[in-house]
Amino acid sequence: MGNDGAVNRPPRQHRLDQWHVSALSSGGGDASTVDQLLAVERSWRLHQLRALLDIVGPGHDTGPLPPVRTAWELLIEAERHAPAEVGDLLLHPQAGVWAGYTLRRLRGTTSSAAPLWVDLGYLHGLAAAAALRAGLDFRITVPVRDGFVVLPTLGAVPVPGAGQWSHTEVRGSGGDGVVDTPSGGVRVGGDGWQAMPSVHVRADGQTLAIRLDCLDPYRDLRAPTPPRTLSEPELEHWRGLLAHAWELLVENCPGLAAPMTRGLFSVVPQPPAERFRTMSASAGDAFGSMIMSEPRDATELAVTMVHEFQHIKLGALLHLAPLHSGEPAQRLYAPWRDDPRPLGGLLQGVYAFAGITEFWRTVRHRATGSAGVLAHFEFARWRSQVGTVLPLVARLPELTPVGERLVAGLTATAGRWQSDSVPEQPLAAAHDAVADHRARWRLYHLRPPAEVVTAYAESWIAGADRPDLPAAASLVADPAARGLDARAVLELWRLTDAAGFAGLQADPATVGAFVTGAEPADLAAAAGDHDAARRGYLAELTTGSDRPGAWAGLGLILAPPRPAAEIRPEEAGGIPASAARALQTRPELVRAVHRAVRDAGGDADPLRLAAWIGSA
Numbered sequence: 001m002g003n004d005g006a007v008n009r010p011p012r013q014h015r016l017d018q019w020h021v022s023a024l025s026s027g028g029g030d031a032s033t034v035d036q037l038l039a040v041e042r043s044w045r046l047h048q049l050r051a052l053l054d055i056v057g058p059g060h061d062t063g064p065l066p067p068v069r070t071a072w073e074l075l076i077e078a079e080r081h082a083p084a085e086v087g088d089l090l091l092h093p094q095a096g097v098w099a100g101y102t103l104r105r106l107r108g109t110t111s112s113a114a115p116l117w118v119d120l121g122y123l124h125g126l127a128a129a130a131a132l133r134a135g136l137d138f139r140i141t142v143p144v145r146d147g148f149v150v151l152p153t154l155g156a157v158p159v160p161g162a163g164q165w166s167h168t169e170v171r172g173s174g175g176d177g178v179v180d181t182p183s184g185g186v187r188v189g190g191d192g193w194q195a196m197p198s199v200h201v202r203a204d205g206q207t208l209a210i211r212l213d214c215l216d217p218y219r220d221l222r223a224p225t226p227p228r229t230l231s232e233p234e235l236e237h238w239r240g241l242l243a244h245a246w247e248l249l250v251e252n253c254p255g256l257a258a259p260m261t262r263g264l265f266s267v268v269p270q271p272p273a274e275r276f277r278t279m280s281a282s283a284g285d286a287f288g289s290m291i292m293s294e295p296r297d298a299t300e301l302a303v304t305m306v307h308e309f310q311h312i313k314l315g316a317l318l319h320l321a322p323l324h325s326g327e328p329a330q331r332l333y334a335p336w337r338d339d340p341r342p343l344g345g346l347l348q349g350v351y352a353f354a355g356i357t358e359f360w361r362t363v364r365h366r367a368t369g370s371a372g373v374l375a376h377f378e379f380a381r382w383r384s385q386v387g388t389v390l391p392l393v394a395r396l397p398e399l400t401p402v403g404e405r406l407v408a409g410l411t412a413t414a415g416r417w418q419s420d421s422v423p424e425q426p427l428a429a430a431h432d433a434v435a436d437h438r439a440r441w442r443l444y445h446l447r448p449p450a451e452v453v454t455a456y457a458e459s460w461i462a463g464a465d466r467p468d469l470p471a472a473a474s475l476v477a478d479p480a481a482r483g484l485d486a487r488a489v490l491e492l493w494r495l496t497d498a499a500g501f502a503g504l505q506a507d508p509a510t511v512g513a514f515v516t517g518a519e520p521a522d523l524a525a526a527a528g529d530h531d532a533a534r535r536g537y538l539a540e541l542t543t544g545s546d547r548p549g550a551w552a553g554l555g556l557i558l559a560p561p562r563p564a565a566e567i568r569p570e571e572a573g574g575i576p577a578s579a580a581r582a583l584q585t586r587p588e589l590v591r592a593v594h595r596a597v598r599d600a601g602g603d604a605d606p607l608r609l610a611a612w613i614g615s616a
Contacts, residue, residue, distance in 0.1 A: 014036075035262055097286045201246045322400055335389065335437055379417075586614075
């Protein structure tokens with residue numbers, strides 16, 4: 001930071017080499033690519049700090065803390081003595097989350113119950129951590145938040161009786177630090193100190209060194225969160241999972257693993273989520289950090305790491321250039337989400353899932369048994385989903401030249417997957433999971449024109465021919481949409497855990513408690529008992545239920561194992577084939593007309609009505 005800090009120097013212009021741009025556009029990039037992105041992130045972080053300092057002038061109220069300038073000067077002094085240490089500290093992902101969050105508070109675009117000085121005081125904690133790293137003699141007052149003093153990257157001290165917001169003093173001398181508490185000073189690294197857990201794992205010469213961040217208040221990427229101390233068994237469990245996941249990545253996907261050695265700094269552990277539905281997130285302000293629920297096994301952790309590191313790379317690229325200049329008129333279908341997505345979110349998603357597809361494409365050649373079946377299923381599933389999204393996105397005029405280059409690069413990558421063969425069983429299961437998600441999404445979020453629904457219903461009740469009317473649906477996002485990937489979760493359970501799946505079958509009425517969005521008929525369909533599934537779906541639909549999963553599931557069990565567009569009317573007795581075609585290609589129209597006929601007191605037989613609508 002020099003005499004006044006690097007933040008006061010003229011802005012540096014960054015340009016990625018063309019090779020790195022091409023590599024990132026195809027979904028890849030090596031360790032040297034990440035090094036270039038790190039240079040971008042250093043400048044971005046300094047710009048965040050400069051913006052914050054410009055808003056917080058000398059007269060700004062910092063409550064019981066010294067002025068922000070005091071903390072900044074201590075940070076500058078630490079940088080003079082230990083520039084590399086302070087440079088690494090400023091790249092701490094949670095420091096980026098803090099800077100972005102506090103800037104939003106200062107600009108009035110977000111609010112908090114905490115006094116503003118508590119958020120501003122994170123800079124004081126950063127300065128104290130930097131001074132300790134640099135071995136300075138210092139003392140500075142820092143905030144106590146939710147009963148803890150946190151020194152970023154180093155650890156935390158609980159302060160009994162401090163209340164939700166308070167303050168105390170940190171002192172340092174020659175690299176040794178002490179935090180004042182009502183019961184006496186706590187030495188940094190001594191009794192009463194909670195160190196930031198870390199993990200160092202090595203495989204085939206590649207080392208992953210990260211923090212398991214359970215302490216930093218800005219670790220959850222959105223709003224400040226109290227520390228959550230991990231027990232020793234929890235820490236050992238995470239360390240073991242990370243060691244095995246890293247071995248899996250390095251052995252199977254060294255090209256995906258190598259960049260993480262340079263750009264992955266922290267994992268934020270969360271409690272387990274629903275099985276086969278790992279929850280994870282990353283953010284542009286938090287380069288190098290990923291938050292994730294506790295995975296079921298090392299493979300699940302490895303694929304989550306690939307997923308989030310794709311987001312991390314793309315977030316850094318977005319700090320250099322936008323991918324799109326506006327939003328389409330309607331939000332878009334994302335096969336990995338329950339909700340319609342903006343274009344930016346869809347681009348992030350397709351980039352992440354391109355990485356996931358590459359992961360499974362490689363792993364499936366080495367995995368055996370149920371692990372091999374899982375890998376084939378996931379490869380086929382995401383190959384199809386990514387292949388669905390890319391042509392649609394490529395046609396959007398809102399893409400910038402950089403966005404167009406990204407989509408073209410991903411399209412070329414996806415093109416190399418198409419000739420890869422997949423065994424019949426996981427391929428069929430993947431096809432069903434893809435079709436089910438798409439139909440459920442349409443049923444939740446698309447609405448056909450009211451006048452078309454009325455015309456169809458009146459013609460059906462009158463026994464007339466089906467109207468030849470355009471039925472283009474409009475998007476009306478349904479916030480109640482949940483568990484649209486229920487079929488995929490059931491398929492994963494069936495393919496990888498026969499005993500567990502049998503347990504679900506033993507008490508099918510409880511399946512919804514284990515798989516959000518699933519009902520007994522869905523379980524029967526996944527098990528291959530199409531007669532039971534058909535009876536279950538029809539029972540739902542003839543007794544007043546409009547459950548999207550019932551309509552989508554009925555369409556799946558009626559269809560031959562290939563896309564509905566290829567189904568000929570004469571197949572499977574004629575009626576089921578045409579019904580399947582309607583339920584897979586326009587399920588929202590079938591559902592809406594069925595509801596209108598039922599409400600009018602007409603014959604609302606779901607199968608016959610769907611066959612009539614799909615007869616063209």
